[in-house]
Amino acid sequence: MTVAHNINGIHPAVSEQSSVNEPQLSSIHINNDEEVSCVPQASSFDQQRIQVCLEFQDVRFGVRQSKGLFNRKPEDKEILKGISGIVKPGQLLAIMGASGAGKSTLLNVLAGRMSSSGNYFASGSVRLNGEKREFSVFKKISAYVMQDDNMFAELTVHEQITLSCLLRLPNTMAIEKKKQRVQEVIQEMGLSHVANTMIGSETKRGVSGGERKRVSIATELVTNPSLLFLDEPTSGLDAFNAQNVMQSLLKLAKNGRTVITTIHQPRSDIFNMFDMLMLLSEGRVMYFGPAKDAVFYFEGIGYPCPQHYNPADFFLDVISRDGRSKEAEQESQKKIEYLGNCFEKYGKQLIVENSMKELEEDDVQMYTKPSKSNLNSEKFANSYTFEFLLLAKRAFKLEIREKASNIARVAQTLFFAVFLGLIWLNKGRNISYRDYDAVAGILFFLLINQSFISAFGTVFVLPLERTIVLRERASGMYRVSAYYLSKTLIELPRNALLCIVYVILLYWMVGLQATARDFFLSYVIVYLTVLTAEGLASAVASSAPNPQVAAAITPAFIVTSLLFGGFFLSSGQIPNYFIWLKYLSFFHYSYGSLLQVQFENWKFYDQASCPVGGVCTGSAVLQKLGPSLSLGGNLGLLITLLVSFRALTYAILRLRGPKFDQTL
Numbered sequence: 149m150t151v152a153h154n155i156n157g158i159h160p161a162v163s164e165q166s167s168v169n170e171p172q173l174s175s176i177h178i179n180n181d182e183e184v185s186c187v188p189q190a191s192s193f194d195q196q197r198i199q200v201c202l203e204f205q206d207v208r209f210g211v212r213q214s215k216g217l218f219n220r221k222p223e224d225k226e227i228l229k230g231i232s233g234i235v236k237p238g239q240l241l242a243i244m245g246a247s248g249a250g251k252s253t254l255l256n257v258l259a260g261r262m263s264s265s266g267n268y269f270a271s272g273s274v275r276l277n278g279e280k281r282e283f284s285v286f287k288k289i290s291a292y293v294m295q296d297d298n299m300f301a302e303l304t305v306h307e308q309i310t311l312s313c314l315l316r317l318p319n320t321m322a323i324e325k326k327k328q329r330v331q332e333v334i335q336e337m338g339l340s341h342v343a344n345t346m347i348g349s350e351t352k353r354g355v356s357g358g359e360r361k362r363v364s365i366a367t368e369l370v371t372n373p374s375l376l377f378l379d380e381p382t383s384g385l386d387a388f389n390a391q392n393v394m395q396s397l398l399k400l401a402k403n404g405r406t407v408i409t410t411i412h413q414p415r416s417d418i419f420n421m422f423d424m425l426m427l428l429s430e431g432r433v434m435y436f437g438p439a440k441d442a443v444f445y446f447e448g449i450g451y452p453c454p455q456h457y458n459p460a461d462f463f464l465d466v467i468s469r470d471g472r473s474k475e476a477e478q479e480s481q482k483k484i485e486y487l488g489n490c491f492e493k494y495g496k497q498l499i500v501e502n503s504m505k506e507l508e509e510d511d512v513q514m515y516t517k518p519s520k521s522n523l524n525s526e527k528f529a530n531s532y533t534f535e536f537l538l539l540a541k542r543a544f545k546l547e548i549r550e551k552a553s554n555i556a557r558v559a560q561t562l563f564f565a566v567f568l569g570l571i572w573l574n575k576g577r578n579i580s581y582r583d584y585d586a587v588a589g590i591l592f593f594l595l596i597n598q599s600f601i602s603a604f605g606t607v608f609v610l611p612l613e614r615t616i617v618l619r620e621r622a623s624g625m626y627r628v629s630a631y632y633l634s635k636t637l638i639e640l641p642r643n644a645l646l647c648i649v650y651v652i653l654l655y656w657m658v659g660l661q662a663t664a665r666d667f668f669l670s671y672v673i674v675y676l677t678v679l680t681a682e683g684l685a686s687a688v689a690s691s692a693p694n695p696q697v698a699a700a701i702t703p704a705f706i707v708t709s710l711l712f713g714g715f716f717l718s719s720g721q722i723p724n725y726f727i728w729l730k731y732l733s734f735f736h737y738s739y740g741s742l743l744q745v746q747f748e749n750w751k752f753y754d755q756a757s758c759p760v761g762g763v764c765t766g767s768a769v770l771q772k773l774g775p776s777l778s779l780g781g782n783l784g785l786l787i788t789l790l791v792s793f794r795a796l797t798y799a800i801l802r803l804r805g806p807k808f809d810q811t812l
């Protein structure tokens with residue numbers, strides 16, 4: 149397939165008002181004579197891949213913004229202003245432009261990742277092999293690598309890719325084949341030497357930045373996607389790593405994939421890897437066509453690239469708005485206007501339309517039509533049980549590998565148990581009826597201390613974990629219920645162990661009711677309270693955008709529960725209009741239960757000398773402090789709140805899941 153465009157003697161009169169030099173588009177020779185490889189190579193898996201040609205025509209996209217608190221009439225902001233292009237299998241398209249040019253927005257629209265919040269408008273068409281794309285098919289043949297490489301730091305590269313592979317490839321495929329695919333992807337992305345290294349994070353040493361990005365790409369690559377979208381894959385990488393990543397992408401493209409990436413400011417050696425280039429400025433196309441022809445094009449319209457200059461830097465200089473002064477801004481604005489008009493008039497017609505015509509004529513027949521019948525039509529590739537077991541295995545690994553937080557939790561538990569035990573040493577033994585409220589205070593504190601530790605552990609972890617889960621769910625890896633159920637169940641033993649250590653130490657140091665039944669019930673109450681506090685914190689944290697917000701709002705919920713828990717305010721002291729808060733306070737039920745367990749058979753050493761009407765026996769204390777429900781009733785409601793908070797967390801995670809709109 150050979151295409152040669154010769155554009156001679158075109159004199160666009162597009163900049164009459166412009167102060168920019170009048171261009172003489174005298175001799176632009178756009179040469180697209182490279183054979184595009186449509187033949188998959190490499191692994192056996194590659195042969196099953198559908199070849200995809202992505203065309204987009206006159207794509208417009210904008211958002212509706214409200215102008216302020218008191219002006220509710222939304223204002224439209226157009227971000228993409230009629231973008232067209234075409235990318236074929238075997239090609240690597242780089243979308244370049246200054247910050248705010250609309251690169252990520254275009255990538256998202258092409259990948260169908262416009263948030264379905266409805267606060268936007270979009271028009272134009274995006275077609276796959278000449279046909280309107282079907283969401284379910286598109287999802288299966290494409291992959292999206294986000295700019296942020298959110299992955300679990302404690303997993304090894306091999307584990308991360310294996311999980312993705314096992315969960316995304318269909319259950320009809322033998323496990324052995326899936327494992328073989330893992331090896332292929334690891335090799336394809338040049339990760340063999342770090343396969344058993346922890347991924348790591350900013351605070352934990354792991355693989356290098358470039359390797360991390362390649363792990364992120366490999367995670368998406370397991371399904372052998374035909375179409376790969378990447379948002380700024382080189383951002384934050386040093387020159388060496390950036391080049392490595394781009395080389396990997398080039399290799400993927402040359403294996404017959406269609407690769408589209410946004411990139412900010414590539415070095416010249418990276419620039420030379422691009423097959424196709426799209427230059428965007430302020431939502432308009434400044435250039436689209438073979439990357440190697442861009443310099444000729446700009447020369448032809450009056451912007452010659454200086455010798456020995458990185459073309460990428462040159463293009464960015466030319467197409468960026470210069471905001472250093474008002475004059476400079478106006479000047480650059482006119483230049484952008486002119487470049488946009490030039491491309492509209494000449495480049496677009498000659499490059500985009502020719503390519504599309506050419507595709508209509510022959511290429512489309514070369515590709516298998518991506519239809520449901522070619523692909524596994526199930527929404528999830530594997531059964532619920534399989535997902536649950538794999539996610540539980542991952543949750544367990546993460547649980548035992550998070551050494552720092554585990555050590556911190558154990559240390560806090562031991563410290564508080566011994567510290568509080570020493571403060572209240574023997575306070576439960578031989579106590580006067582005059583001090584019954586001191587025992588009540590100890591019981592209340594017994595409940596809140598562990599609950600706080602647990603709740604705050606969740607608050608900082610869940611929002612970060614949610615971003616990973618969101619990415620995984622966006623790729624259709626698993627059901628959110630399988631994730632949340634496995635995580636919840638795997639975390640149960642940790643709390644059970646910490647609570648038992650805490651309760652044993654504190655219980656015997658303070659000298660609470662020394663029967664097996666009372667000890668066991670007290671332990672169960674503390675444990676259920678901790679799980680409920682954690683459930684409440686999970687619900688709040690899962691709705692917060694980040695750990696900072698979660699940490700700021702969770703105390704409000706926990707402290708309110710505390711206040712209405714029965715120790716600080718008796719029922720009679722709560723104003724009628726706030727009485728409902730008492731019923732929502734989980735401490736109200738756990739404190740009520742613990743009072744019942746401890747005071748039911750409590751004996752004060754001096755209760756024989758009780759004055760008339762005094763609170764001198766355990767049952768008198770219970771009457772005075774007044775848990776209104778039976779032990780069973782309190783425990784039942786505590787468990788109800790525990791289940792409700794967990795169910796609420798699940799509902800929030802589900803509602804706040806990935807939502808894509810692929811109307812184009």
Ligand SMILES: Nc1ncnc2c1ncn2[C@@H]1O[C@H](COP(=O)(O)OP(=O)(O)OP(=O)(O)O)[C@@H](O)[C@H]1O
Pocket residue numbers: 211213225227245246247248249250251252253254412
């Ligand atoms: N939801 C939104 N609401 C308002 N403005 C938006 C929204 N999304 C994008 N924009 C604006 O649209 C423009 C293009 O954004 P986009 O993120 O696509 O740019 P970009 O070229 O990827 O920039 P960068 O290289 O800095 O990531 C920016 O001015 C941005 O502020």
